[in-house]
Amino acid sequence: MTGVVVWFTGLPASGKSTLAERVRDRLEGHRACVLLDSDAVREALGTLSYTGTDRDAFYTTLGRLAALFAHQGLVVLVAATAPRRAHRNAARTIAPRFIEVHVRTSLEESERRDIKGLYARARAGEAPTLPGIGTPYEPPDHPDLTANGGYDDLAVAAIGRLLL
Numbered sequence: 001m002t003g004v005v006v007w008f009t010g011l012p013a014s015g016k017s018t019l020a021e022r023v024r025d026r027l028e029g030h031r032a033c034v035l036l037d038s039d040a041v042r043e044a045l046g047t048l049s050y051t052g053t054d055r056d057a058f059y060t061t062l063g064r065l066a067a068l069f070a071h072q073g074l075v076v077l078v079a080a081t082a083p084r085r086a087h088r089n090a091a092r093t094i095a096p097r098f099i100e101v102h103v104r105t106s107l108e109e110s111e112r113r114d115i116k117g118l119y120a121r122a123r124a125g126e127a128p129t130l131p132g133i134g135t136p137y138e139p140p141d142h143p144d145l146t147a148n149g150g151y152d153d154l155a156v157a158a159i160g161r162l163l164l
Contacts, residue, residue, distance in 0.1 A: 003070035005095040006159065007078045007088055009140065010103030011132045013114040015150025019103055020079040026160045031075045036066055038080035050129045063091030070095050075163055083131035085138045099162060102143035103150065107132050
């Protein structure tokens, strides 16, 4: 069975990880999959800087890692903002199959649900490159699927149909 990269993109705190976890749970017992959450991958790789150059290098690495697993037949769920379309398009070109899911929330909604305090830190000048505040977030032009936050049951079901 051909592997696939499912990239969940959206503003920080839009629900990308929540949605990816729900899809992973739906696939359990049906398809072998791995979840690459950007925060966990950053920590594992020791890549904690968010400067432009480091961010570009991180998303290149994440895309390559996802493609590596997908080429082995896995479903790779990537929960990562990847604020530039170029980040996601580069990952698309090397994956055997690529599904882009836009987890759409307004900036206000993402800020309201931000349990990590990222937006408060950005507004205080402590996180000047946060996508949506200090760095532009470029939503997909033509996502394969759009989800309304992490608890969108219809999106989970639609992704499941694409993968099962």
